[in-house]
Amino acid sequence: MxxxxxxxxxxxxxxxxxxxxxxxxxxxxxxxxxxxxxxxANKDVLIRAVYDDLATVMAHALTAGDDLSDPALVRLERYIDNHIDFMWQDADRAVLFEYLSNVPLLPGADVMASFQKSSSFIASVLQQLQDEGGCIAGDAGVMGGFIGGAIRNTLKWQRAQGTPLSDETRAQLREMCLRSVCV
CATH class of the missing domain: 1.10.10.60 (Homeodomain-like)
Structure with missing residues (x-):
């Protein structure tokens, strides 16, 4: 129930x-x-549960297939592909994520707590890539947020235009994300 x-x-x-x-x-x-x-207990608690549920589903999807023994670049590519899939597969879920991101129904600290697992994951992958010399210097959390935002925003406009997500567009989006952080 x-x-x-x-x-x-x-x-x-x-x-x-x-x-x-x-x-x-x-x-x-x-x-x-x-x-x-x-x-x-009330609507606020219910909405918090929606955030937590979305965050759990998202973290599972974004980390799917991760292998710590892989080079960081391979892990980042997999994360980007998983993020594209997650945001493209379910239009309503993407709208929900967008809505919850843009209409903060919870204090920022609570939102960050909900999405801690996926945020920490991408930050650790990007930190590994920095340690391997394959990533620009800087805050890995900021870079992870940039990549996620770029994916979500690009796919939002793909949907709004009624444009299907082709293999070419998917590859272009992956390449742009990689170029934004890789050296």
Whole structure:
């Protein structure tokens, strides 16, 4: 039931923003409004759970196939490809991520806590690449944020234009991300 509620809340946030009432969320989830409160004390707690759920799914997707024994460049390429796939595969999820990123419903520290795993992962890959001499000097966290933002924003406009994601565009996006941080 918790998953149904989280999915319904995410869908309602995409469709209606924070104007979605608890009763409408319950209706969308197919549960009684009281059931929402059995799982989530209030709407703020529910929205925090949506952040946490999205962050968990995202971290799993972005780290899929990672192998610590691979060179950092290979790990970064895999991360970029995973990020492209994650943002392209589910338009509603991409909109939810965009909405939650641009309409901060939680204090910044809470958002950062939710996304700590994926943020730490890319920062560690980029730090490894710096240590191997293959990355520009600088804050690895800033570089990771730049790469993620570039991917999300580019794919947002691909969708808005109704342009499919071709293999050529995917390769171009990967190359641009790599060139932004690699020496």
């Amino acid at each position: 918790r998953e149904k509620i989280l999915e319904a809340t995410a869908a309602m946030l995409v469709a209606h923003g924070t104007q979605a009432s608890m009763s409408k969320i319950a209706q969308r989830a197919g549960v009684a409004t009281g059931s929402l409160y059995n799982h989530f």
